[in-house]
Amino acid sequence: MVALVSVLIAISLSLLITRTATEALALTGLSRPAAAFQARSAFTGSGFTTDESEKVMNHPVRRRIIMWLMFFGNAGIITVISSLVLTFISTAGFDEWLPRLLLLLLGIGFLWIVATNYTFNRFLTRWVRVALKRWTDLDVRDYASLLHLKGDYQVMEMEVKAGDWLANKRLEELHLRDEGIVILGIERQDETYIGAPHASTCISPGDSLILYGRKSGLTELDSRDAGIVGERAHQDAIAVQQKIEQEQDSQDIFSQKQNHQIQS
The missing domain is CATH 3.30.70.1450 (Regulator of K+ conductance, C-terminal domain)
Structure with a gap:
């Protein structure tokens, strides 16, 4: 059960990290769809080569954000995989395996509903922007508002x-x-x-x-x-x-x- 909780926590942190990075990239002037794509690409280590990727690498602030995403992404993916292995390898039989799988699916479903909720997204966006401006030295500016x-x-x-x-x-x-x-x-x-x-x-x-x-x-x-x-x-x-x-x-x-x- 501890391993299963670790999986859900790791997924939650992954969503929060990629969302924070998306907002940070968007505040540097990158369009929101491109920012979301680059954040998820860097976090998962997909390494897509696009025109937006060149703009990220040529921008010192965006490059710092991507570097941190790569670091957290490697740690997060390893944690999820190891926790999943521990969750199901320790089960004695189908009677224990099925409830854990259902609990995992319910947890992921709940996180997906929260992550796609409009009200929650507005609150999270506002909080992330305030936090970035207050507790980081990144030169992020809301060019859309300007x-x-x-x-x-x-x-x-x-x-x-x-x-x-x-x-x-x-x-x-x-x-x-x-x-x-x-x-x-x-x-x-x-x-x-x-x-x-x-x-x-x-x-x-x-x-x-x-x-x-x-x-x-x-x-x-x-x-x-x-x-x-x-x-x-x-x-x-x-x-x-x-x-x-x-x-x-x-x-x-x-x-x-x-x-x-x-x-x-």
Whole structure:
């Protein structure tokens, strides 16, 4: 029974460790899905090679988090395996083996329900963020809050291909701001990074762009091809953005009138 309890405790700690690491990676600017994937990959020792993995290894804070995950992951997996072996190897027969298996399955099921509970996840996320900022020296920042990533707005990384509408054009030719899209930075193939690029900066195939805007607009831009079709899509995107800005202006005027009436 002691070994069975050890298994459940080890699984609980594993879930807590990976969740803490996910929040820490997300606070460094990594997207939450990518942070969760990298945390679980490092903890289990899967070692997937992805573009996100390179971003983790090139970032000193993220690299420290991954190193600790690897350390705890090795210890945790060994503990679970050894405890499982002790749990079932010490059973004399089926009468003892079956109750332990059922108890193990019930325990894992309970942990899964707790781990996927929305209310619990919100509480855990808040607690983890406070703990990371208070008791660690990691330079973690909530970039989502800083950039006000609410509603349909988000930051997206986009790789430019040879046949894309963006390729081989200067920023001043693209008029992306008219679409409600802002280029925050450009990473060249030689790993040179251009922050807050100028209007004269040229986008080349192979560049990775860091963009800010509405999700729907960014997704459409990512699949936009060069040529007449791309230019039409650009004009359509501008029309959509103008409509959104008109609605925002109307809401702003209405809010100002309400504030004026309250103050009066």
